[in-house]
Amino acid sequence: MGNKEEYQLRVEDIHLAFGGLQALDGVSTGIKKGEIFSIIGPNGAGKTCLLNCINHFYHPEKGKIIFEGQDITYLKPHRIASLGIARTFQNVELFAHMTVLDNIKLGGHINMKSGFISGGIYYGKTRNEEMAFRKHVEEDIIDLLEIEQIRKSIVHSLPYGLQKRVELARALAIKPKILLLDEPATGMNLEETEDIARFILDINEEWEVTIILIEHDMGVVMDISDRVCVLDFGIKIAEGAPEEIRHNEHVIKAYLGEEDLTYSRLGA
Amino acid sequence: MRCGDFKEDYIKDEEIFQSYFVKFWLTLFFIFLIIFPFIANYYMLYVANMIGFAIIGAIGLNLLTGFTGQISLGHAAFIGVGAYTSAIMITRLGFSFWLSLPFAGLVAALAGMIIGIPSLRVKGLYLCIATLAAQFIFEFIFVHWESMTKGITGIHIPPPRISSLEFTTEKEFYWITLFFVVLGVGYARNLVRSKMGRAFVAIRDRDLAAEIIGINLFRYKLSAFAIGSFYAGIAGALWVSFLKVVTPDHFPLFLSIQYLAMIIVGGMGSILGSIFGAIFMTLIPELLSYLSEIVKIYAPGNEEIFVPMKGVIFGLLIVLFLLFEPLGLAEIWNRIKSFFRLWPFSY
Ligand SMILES: Nc1ncnc2c1ncn2[C@@H]1O[C@H](COP(=O)(O)OP(=O)(O)O)[C@@H](O)[C@H]1O
Ligand SMILES: [Mg+2]
Numbered sequence: 018m019g020n021k022e023e024y025q026l027r028v029e030d031i032h033l034a035f036g037g038l039q040a041l042d043g044v045s046t047g048i049k050k051g052e053i054f055s056i057i058g059p060n061g062a063g064k065t066c067l068l069n070c071i072n073h074f075y076h077p078e079k080g081k082i083i084f085e086g087q088d089i090t091y092l093k094p095h096r097i098a099s100l101g102i103a104r105t106f107q108n109v110e111l112f113a114h115m116t117v118l119d120n121i122k123l124g125g126h127i128n129m130k131s132g133f134i135s136g137g138i139y140y141g142k143t144r145n146e147e148m149a150f151r152k153h154v155e156e157d158i159i160d161l162l163e164i165e166q167i168r169k170s171i172v173h174s175l176p177y178g179l180q181k182r183v184e185l186a187r188a189l190a191i192k193p194k195i196l197l198l199d200e201p202a203t204g205m206n207l208e209e210t211e212d213i214a215r216f217i218l219d220i221n222e223e224w225e226v227t228i229i230l231i232e233h234d235m236g237v238v239m240d241i242s243d244r245v246c247v248l249d250f251g252i253k254i255a256e257g258a259p260e261e262i263r264h265n266e267h268v269i270k271a272y273l274g275e276e277d278l279t280y281s282r283l284g285a
Numbered sequence: 286m287r288c289g290d291f292k293e294d295y296i297k298d299e300e301i302f303q304s305y306f307v308k309f310w311l312t313l314f315f316i317f318l319i320i321f322p323f324i325a326n327y328y329m330l331y332v333a334n335m336i337g338f339a340i341i342g343a344i345g346l347n348l349l350t351g352f353t354g355q356i357s358l359g360h361a362a363f364i365g366v367g368a369y370t371s372a373i374m375i376t377r378l379g380f381s382f383w384l385s386l387p388f389a390g391l392v393a394a395l396a397g398m399i400i401g402i403p404s405l406r407v408k409g410l411y412l413c414i415a416t417l418a419a420q421f422i423f424e425f426i427f428v429h430w431e432s433m434t435k436g437i438t439g440i441h442i443p444p445p446r447i448s449s450l451e452f453t454t455e456k457e458f459y460w461i462t463l464f465f466v467v468l469g470v471g472y473a474r475n476l477v478r479s480k481m482g483r484a485f486v487a488i489r490d491r492d493l494a495a496e497i498i499g500i501n502l503f504r505y506k507l508s509a510f511a512i513g514s515f516y517a518g519i520a521g522a523l524w525v526s527f528l529k530v531v532t533p534d535h536f537p538l539f540l541s542i543q544y545l546a547m548i549i550v551g552g553m554g555s556i557l558g559s560i561f562g563a564i565f566m567t568l569i570p571e572l573l574s575y576l577s578e579i580v581k582i583y584a585p586g587n588e589e590i591f592v593p594m595k596g597v598i599f600g601l602l603i604v605l606f607l608l609f610e611p612l613g614l615a616e617i618w619n620r621i622k623s624f625f626r627l628w629p630f631s632y
């Protein structure tokens with residue numbers, strides 16, 4: 018591990034238990050500004066738990082989370098979001114009965130200024146703000162993620178793959194500094210998976226957003242990650258460039274019986 | 286312009302009234318509201334005023350319950366707080382009716398926020414009970430804090446005035462009511478399409494997802510209680526100035542339920558629904574007393590059956606709408622509108 022200062026987000030010695038189960042057992046790592054950092058590991062390894070600790074949906078018994086020099090371990094989830102840490106979920110957490118557009122607009126919550134007075138008057142300040150935001154949503158987010166066709170659709174009527182894309186769009190509306198993505202390609206076919214990988218790269222490069230990615234598709238992980246961290250039974254067993262991880266014997270052992278690393282699209 | 290206009294232009298998409306069709310009918314409706322007092326009799330004007338107060342109160346409850354998902358059984362209490370605040374300020378402190386109004390709203394809002402504090406910890410049924418407790422506590426205060434409220438004798442309130450102009454009759458008061466209904470509807474319509482309104486709906490639909498996009502649950506729930514109760518307070522102050530008297534039995538639990546019925550029947554999470562619900566639920570008791578008058582003439586002695594009917598019909602309507610039309614009259618209205626969308630103005 019290099020100098021602590023170079024990390025945008027630091028996770029220090031996180032312990033999290035459910036009853037007797039140690040979901041995270043002293044996990045420490047650091048994520049650099051602008052990188053794509055992937056977390057992999059077998060099912061139940063504690064990957065989602067780690068994201069939930071960063072968002073403070075779970076409260077680690079021990080350990081610290083430092084974002085841009087600020088200790089955020091005890092901040093409420095909404096405060097963490099307003100610092101610019103956005104998130105998508107393994108099982109999609111959208112407002113199912115709203116339109117795609119309304120969902121994305123809601124993502125802009127923290128960037129809108131209007132209060133209960135200006136909001137109720139609407140014309141003037143609020144209207145300008147709404148228009149500017151709508152323009153941003155239409156021209157930057159909806160265009161980027163190629164969801165023009167569905168923006169008036171109700172979310173729950175959409176196939177799962179598109180819902181995941183909408184959730185990504187909503188996270189972008191936060192104008193995040195860091196994006197936490199929990200298995201964004203799960204349940205997608207090959208073509209959709211490639212789309213998602215391309216979007217993640219675009220977001221990372223064009224928007225200069227740091228990405229923390231949990232993904233089971235090893236092809237995607239090895240293709241787009243700058244660094245990879247491997248969890249197994251709540252313990253970090255390896256961390257490094259995709260090339261190193263691919264040949265790490267602990268990793269290969271942990272994955273035995275799960276999925277043969279050598280058969281995925283290595284180096285494709 | 287109604288005919289299947291697909292809007293590429295999102296600027297236009299953000300407008301409230303999206304077509305000339307709607308603007309046309311709305312203008313007609315406004316003209317009707319202006320000439321109404323000149324063609325209506327006093328009874329009709331009385332009912333119109335009552336509908337106006339109900340609209341303001343129902344919008345308040347709908348913002349809280351329909352939009353934000355925080356069930357309240359204490360709405361009548363907040364209406365009462367506003368009513369008493371205004372009455373006491375006018376009669377004791379010599380405030381004008383006009384100046385007492387914002388205070389009525391603010392004191393009710395404060396009461397609402399205090400009652401809303403448990404909403405961060407409890408939901409659904411438990412919040413129901415907490416607000417029910419508020420209902421009983423305030424009812425108790427209205428009756429027993431006699432030095433302030435004059436207990437069951439109540440407080441008599443002089444009519445509002447602007448210099449020498451008095452608003453005594455139903456017809457005169459109609460203008461006050463209309464003004465505040467328009468103001469209240471306009472404010473709410475705008476609020477629900479701004480940041481705050483979207484946050485309300487987000488909290489109702491999925492509070493976990495709301496938090497993840499940075500919505501401060503506590504702050505927005507309390508805001509919903511404050512704004513909802515502000516409306517209640519204004520409705521209460523207007524109502525008792527219209528009646529010229531306020532007593533504790535103006536604000537029973539039944540009134541809270543009646544307001545819940547309005548937003549359920551009218552349409553939860555819809556400003557238009559609040560208006561429909563308020564009209565509908567105000568007219569039903571009037572219709573019942575009208576029926577009992579008729580029965581009294583043709584079958585004297587049987588008119589008594591209509592007295593308990595009010596409660597039964599309200600209960601029945603709530604159940605039927607929850608079962609068969611959970612989005613209320615507003616949804617029925619939407620269906621009718623889309624039916625007529627291409628007719629007869631299909632350009
Ligand atoms: N809320 C919870 N209550 C109890 N156990 C949990 C909870 N969340 C996660 N776990 C357990 O913690 C372990 C790690 O889970 P998770 O982080 O979801 O794994 P994954 O790496 O597949 O995302 C699992 O054994 C899971 O059952
Ligand atoms: Mg997981």
